[in-house]
Amino acid sequence: MNFVFCSSSELDITDSASCTTVFEKHQPDFCINAAAYTAVDKAENEPEKAHAINVTGAQNVAAVCKIHDTVLLHVSTDFVFDGEKTSPYTEEDRSNPTGVYGQTKLDGEKEVAAVWEKHFIVRTSWVYSQFGNNFMKTMLRLASERDTLSVVNDQIGTPTHAVDLAEVILKIIESGKKAYGIYHFSNEGQCSWYDFAQKIFEVNAVSIQVNPIPSTCYPTPAKRPKYSVLDKTKIKEVFGLDIKKWEQSLEPFPSVV
Ligand SMILES: NC(=O)c1ccc[n+]([C@@H]2O[C@H](COP(=O)([O-])OP(=O)(O)OC[C@H]3O[C@@H](n4cnc5c(N)ncnc54)[C@H](OP(=O)(O)O)[C@@H]3O)[C@@H](O)[C@H]2O)c1
Numbered sequence: 001m002n003f004v005f006c007s008s009s010e011l012d013i014t015d016s017a018s019c020t021t022v023f024e025k026h027q028p029d030f031c032i033n034a035a036a037y038t039a040v041d042k043a044e045n046e047p048e049k050a051h052a053i054n055v056t057g058a059q060n061v062a063a064v065c066k067i068h069d070t071v072l073l074h075v076s077t078d079f080v081f082d083g084e085k086t087s088p089y090t091e092e093d094r095s096n097p098t099g100v101y102g103q104t105k106l107d108g109e110k111e112v113a114a115v116w117e118k119h120f121i122v123r124t125s126w127v128y129s130q131f132g133n134n135f136m137k138t139m140l141r142l143a144s145e146r147d148t149l150s151v152v153n154d155q156i157g158t159p160t161h162a163v164d165l166a167e168v169i170l171k172i173i174e175s176g177k178k179a180y181g182i183y184h185f186s187n188e189g190q191c192s193w194y195d196f197a198q199k200i201f202e203v204n205a206v207s208i209q210v211n212p213i214p215s216t217c218y219p220t221p222a223k224r225p226k227y228s229v230l231d232k233t234k235i236k237e238v239f240g241l242d243i244k245k246w247e248q249s250l251e252p253f254p255s256v257v
Pocket of ligand 1: 007008009011012013014033034035036037038039053057075076077078105123124125126127128132133134
């Protein structure tokens with residue numbers, strides 16, 4: 001497999017001409033669209049920008065994939081759900097986003113499905129890795145600056161190691177299966193952000209006092225789903241996956257940042 005990785009300056013998904021140029025040059029068999037507007041709180045004040053990237057951008061990518069007969073793997077989010085359920089969300093459950101980010105991601109999914117049949121939409125949750133900005137890196141940075149931390153314990157979800165997500169996307173490609181549609185993927189199990197923080201510190205041998213707090217003590221512009229555990233039965237059955245528990249995927253970071 002040959003990979004071409006495109007930064008936003010090389011391929012601006014809001015610009016269909018940019019998509020065309022890149023696709024004409026590389027003629028990809030598969031396209032993994034992980035580009036998105038992901039600033040959940042900022043999106044409340046920038047709905048047009050979030051829409052341009054998450055909806056128009058997704059539509060542009062799907063359209064160029066259709067022209068080149070390229071299978072599209074589009075990454076989406078647990079934030080398409082309102083969090084009112086108390087058991088894991090299946091692909092058939094009703095979506096009802098609680099904020100602009102989730103709404104634009106949902107609208108982007110609909111564009112992808114409407115424009116190009118050969119698509120896999122992979123909804124995931126609480127993604128972390130050693131790269132970029134994410135909860136794990138924020139916790140480790142804050143721990144190097146403070147003696148105590150307060151973390152919400154009434155939002156329940158499942159962390160996803162980006163490496164596990166990447167492997168699953170590659171497995172979908174390698175399977176050659178044409179079982180297009182929406183799939184849920186995260187690591188196995190569930191926890192609160194507080195539990196996740198505790199485990200991050202344990203695995204990285206960081207000594208810090210962590211206090212559990214309710215979301216009401218940590219108000220944010222965008223409302224988060226209080227429960228967004230994803231049911232992975234479909235992806236496991238269709239692609240024969242054995243998914244690691246979130247605690248098993250958590251490894252010490254190469255360095256505390
Ligand atoms: N992180 C999570 O917890 C989480 C959870 C569920 C789902 N997801 C989904 O996973 C995917 C990846 O998220 P992430 O956490 O990796 O987000 P991220 O760190 O914010 O990365 C998003 C990427 O999109 C690029 N991008 C933004 N606008 C673009 C444009 N117009 N054209 C091309 N690229 C553009 C950004 O490039 P620049 O930096 O150059 O702007 C950035 O590299 C997204 O679809 C997100 O909705 C993430």
